[in-house]
Amino acid sequence: MDITPHPITIREVVENYVDDGEGGVFGLGGKLNIRPPYQREFVYKEEKRNAVIDTIFDGFPLNVFYWVENDDGKFEILDGQQRTISFSQFAAGHFSMNIDGNLKNFSNLTQDEKDRFYDYELLVYRCKGTDSEKLSWFRTINIAGEKLTDQELLNATYYGPWLNHAKQIFSRTGGPAWGLGEPYLKGQPIRQDFLETALKWISGRDGFNHHKAYMAEHQHDPNANELWSYFRAALHWVEDTFPNTRVTLMRGLPWGTLYDTYGKETFDTDALEAEISALIQDDDVVRKKGIYQYVLDRDPKHLNIRAFSADQRRAIFERQGGRCANGTKCKDPANADGKKVFALGDMDADHIVPWSKGGKTDAANGQMLCVSCNRSKGDL
Template identity: 20%
Template structure:
C-alpha cells in the first residue's frame, strides 16, 4: 500500500478519471469501516488500473477505496472508536503510537490488476461489467458509455444556465439532466402532449443509437437556444431552481413557448412567474384535504413531482399545469400561427381562469368536454388569446353561433 501511495499517487502517476468513474460518494462511516478492515487484515478485493497513452495509471475500479485510504494517510479523518475500539479515534499520524498497528497498516498488501492497451470504448465496457450488481445510479451508468452522444451530453451539461441553478452536480447530476432533456426534445409530441419515459433503459437506447453517429443537430440547436433564453432570463436568479423535478417542467415550458408563441420581451415575466409558481408549490402540503380551489394545480404539481417523476404521465401532468398557469397569468401572449383554434395550453389556462364552469349557463364541465370560444368572434377581429377566450359547454357553444 505504501508503494502505491508514495510511488504512484504522490508522484502523480496515478489519476482518478471521473469521465467514466463516479465522483466521491462514500461518507465518513464507510471510510472508517474500510480502515478498520485494513487494520484487521481483511481482503479488500481487486483494484483495477488502466495504463493510458501518457503512461499514467487511471483507476478503472477501486476509486472509493483508494481515495479513502489516501485521505486517511493524509490525516484528513481518524479511525472510529466504534468500529476499531482497540485503536480508538486516531489519525494516521497518531497511529504511530499504537504498537504494531502502524507497521501492519503500512505493509498491508493491495491486490492490483493492470489493464494494458485498452481504448476508451473497451475501458468503458470493462468498467460497466465490473460494476454489475453494484449500486451505480443512472447518471454514472450513462457516463460510462462512450461515443458521440456522450460528447454531446457533456457539452450541454456545462451550459451556464445549469451551473447557475442550485442543483448540485453530485454523481453527474447535470449530465443526467442534459440527457433527459435531450430525450424529451427528441421524442416528445407537444401538440398531443405525449412525452417519453426517461428512465435508464430509454436513455441507454439513445446513447447506443448515437455511439458512432452524431445525434440530430436540430435537437441540439433547440436545446441550446432554450438554454440561452433561460440563462438570459434568469442569470443568477436561476438558483431558485433547486429540484430536478422542477428543472425539466420549466425547461419544457420554455421550449413549448418558443415553438408556439411570440416570446420576444417575455424574459422578465417568465422569471417572475417561475419564482412565484415554485413558491406556491412549496407552500402546499400534498396531504391537506381542505384546500382552496385555486391551489389545487400547485398541489397536483407537487404530487406528480414525487410520484413516478420519470414517467411520461408525470411529465405530461406537470407540464400541463405549469403551462396552463403561465398562460393564465400572461393571457395576452400571442401564438406565432395566428389561426382560429386555441391550442392545448390556452385551453388549460382558460379552464383554470373560468374555474371549470361554462361562462354562459354556469354548468360544471370536465376538461375533456370543455370547448373554448372567442368572446369577440374571430370573424369580427377577435384574437386567439386567453383574454379573448371563454369556457363553454358543447350545448351553449352550438347555440351561441357567431354572436359575441
C-alpha cells in the same frame, strides 16, 4: 483481455498521492491514474469511506482491485477507485478515524499503527487490452459494486475532450451548472444528474431520440460550449420570466422543453406572477407543481383540478333526483317529467361554471351529467 494478479501494498499506492481537482487524481509515484476519464467522481459517503479504513485496520480483505496497464508502463484504475481514494485521503490526513477506541488523524497514529496501515496488501489484477475491452470489462465488474447511473455508463462510453469539459461544468457540486441550476434541477451533479438533464434538453431541441446520440455526435468536439450556452440560455429565460423563485414548485420541471417552445414569446411577468400566486392559493388546484406549465400552455391537466367529493356528488344527485342536467338529450317518455333517471354510478359530477372561468368545486356549482353527456363536454 490479459488479466494477471500483482499484490501491492498501500504504502506503494499512496506514494506521492495527489488530487488536483480537474487535473486528476494520481498515486504510485505518479504512475497510477486513479480517476481516468471513464470513471465516476468520488461518491462514497462517510459511512462507506470509514468502512474501508476499518477493514484495513482489522486486517480483513478488501475486494479485488483491477488496474489497466497502458503501453507506457503506467496504470489506470478500472475498478476500485472509491476504495483507493478512501484510503489515500486518510493517509493524506483529510479525515480522522476511530482507531482502537481513539479518534485519530493519520498524523496522530503511532508508528506501528502507520506500518499496519501502510503494509496492508491489496489484491490487484493488472489488465491489458483495447479501449473497447476495457470499457466492456468496466461495465461487467461494476454490476456487483456501487451501481452506476445510466449517465455514468454513457460517460464511460463517450469519454474524450468534450466529456472532460462537460464534467468540469456540470459534474461538480458548487460548479458553474450547479450555481445556476440548483433551484431548477433535481439530483446531484456528482452523480451526473445535471449533465444528464442538460443533455436531454438539448437532445430534444436537436431532434435526437436519446441523448446518447448527442453524446456520440459531439464526443470528439474540443469542448462542450454549445451545451453550456444552451443550458445558460434556458435557465436565464426561466429567471427572467419567473423572477420570484419557488424552489419546491420549480425544481425538476422540463425547463429546456418549455424554453424551446416559449423562449421567443413575450410575457407580462407581473401578470404571470399574480396568476401564479392566485393559483397557489386556489384550493381547487391539487397539483401546485403544474402551475408553471399551465400558465404557459393553458392545459389544465397539469393542475389536477380537485374533483367533487363523494358527499358532494351524492348531494347534487339527490338535488337533481337522478336526472341528467342535460335534459334536452336524456329523455324517457315513461317518466312523468319525461326525463331519464340514472343510477349514481352512471353519472359524473361536473362544474356548472367551469373552473377555468372562476367556478369553484362546491355543491352549489355542481351538476350531475350522465357519463355520455359529460364525456362530450370539453371545458373545465
